[in-house]
Amino acid sequence: MLNWLTQLDIVQPTLSDCILGSGDGYAIAEGAKEVTTHPDLLPFDRITNGLSIVTERQVFDTGENFIDTLTCPACKQDIASYDWDFLNPWSRNESDNLTCLQCGHEREIHHYIFEPDWGFSNLGFTFWNWPDFTDSFIAEFKKKLNSEIAIVHQHI
Numbered sequence: 001m002l003n004w005l006t007q008l009d010i011v012q013p014t015l016s017d018c019i020l021g022s023g024d025g026y027a028i029a030e031g032a033k034e035v036t037t038h039p040d041l042l043p044f045d046r047i048t049n050g051l052s053i054v055t056e057r058q059v060f061d062t063g064e065n066f067i068d069t070l071t072c073p074a075c076k077q078d079i080a081s082y083d084w085d086f087l088n089p090w091s092r093n094e095s096d097n098l099t100c101l102q103c104g105h106e107r108e109i110h111h112y113i114f115e116p117d118w119g120f121s122n123l124g125f126t127f128w129n130w131p132d133f134t135d136s137f138i139a140e141f142k143k144k145l146n147s148e149i150a151i152v153h154q155h156i
Helices: 002-007 030-034 084-091 135-145
Strands: 011-016 025-028 051-054 058-060 069-071 097-099 106-108 113-115 119-121 124-127
Touching: 002 011, 002 025, 058 084, 058 124, 084 097
Parallel strands: none
Antiparallel strands: 011 025, 025 051, 051 124, 058 119, 069 113, 097 106
């Protein structure tokens, strides 16, 4: 994926200090203008403007926006107000399932409905301060990745 993104000149091919946190990322490149809905809003003038790639199990949350509802696929109840410790087995890589605290039904985490969307994966791409991508870019990204994706808008 990184090779594809650099070939399209969407991000720079070398790591640099362009993301938040202690790690490095891949800075924005001119080709990013071709894949976003608002190229005029791209963060070329910001220090935090790059791509970070996560390759370990992580919850991709909405940050300070938190979550409005979390719906169980079995009982259809909103369990967002419960203690969130029920996510710990997934986070610790002990299980891919969640157990509903309302009805006790156990189901794979991706069957629960998080609003706004959250992501749960061993692979994630964070584009720091970028506007929305075009539908065609998202479709090509899915095709190259050969997987469904969840788009999580985080605000910190």
